[in-house]
Amino acid sequence: xxxxxxxxxxxxxxxxxxxxxxxxxxxxxxxxxxxxxxxxxxxxxxxxxxxxxxxxxxxxxxxxxxxxxxxxxxxxxxxxxxxxxxxxxxxxxxxxxxxxxxxxxxxxxxxxxxxxxxxxxxxxxxxxxxxxxxxxxxxxxxxxxxxxxxxxxxxxxxxxxx
Numbered sequence: 537x538x539x540x541x542x543x544x545x546x547x548x549x550x551x552x553x554x555x556x557x558x559x560x561x562x563x564x565x566x567x568x569x570x571x572x573x574x575x576x577x578x579x580x581x582x583x584x585x586x587x588x589x590x591x592x593x594x595x596x597x598x599x600x601x602x603x604x605x606x607x608x609x610x611x612x613x614x615x616x617x618x619x620x621x622x623x624x625x626x627x628x629x630x631x632x633x634x635x636x637x638x639x640x641x642x643x644x645x646x647x648x649x650x651x652x653x654x655x656x657x658x659x660x661x662x663x664x665x666x667x668x669x670x671x672x673x674x675x676x677x678x679x680x681x682x683x684x685x686x687x688x689x690x691x692x693x694x695x696x697x698x
Contacts, residue, residue: 547630549634551593551638563581565601565603569621569622590607592605593634606619607642612646614647614649615652619652619661632667639692655685655686670691673689
């Protein structure tokens with residue numbers, strides 16, 4: 537599926553989005569985003585939503601969420617906890633635009649640095665993150681399951697303002 541500029545303009549990036557946030561809804565979007573289904577259960581998402589530190593942003597097209605990004609933010613430090621784009625909309629720049637919207641939102645909230653983990657084999661995601669200034673800082677051995685795989689820990693440090 538190739539999205540035209542007109543279609544891309546119809547996609548909204550909403551932070552923080554309260555209307556779409558239910559553990560069941562986020563789980564469904566995750567199910568549609570990951571090749572092996574959601575890495576988190578409905579219960580995992582509910583636990584995340586129950587903390588005041590968690591937030592979610594969504595990519596929405598025609599009133600349907602087609603992507604999401606979950607984060608936690610506290611005292612200037614943020615962590616991306618989940619990030620996915622519906623399989624039908626991958627490789628079309630939506631993930632990059634969602635990441636940009638998230639960084640902008642977190643910047644407005646006072647973020648100074650951000651961390652995330654990504655599968656070592658997920659080179660396309662790593663490339664997107666590097667485009668936004670994230671650097672690889674560590675490896676977490678056997679962090680992921682189904683299949684077992686290392687995680688690459690990446691860090692973004694907000695540039696100092698002059």
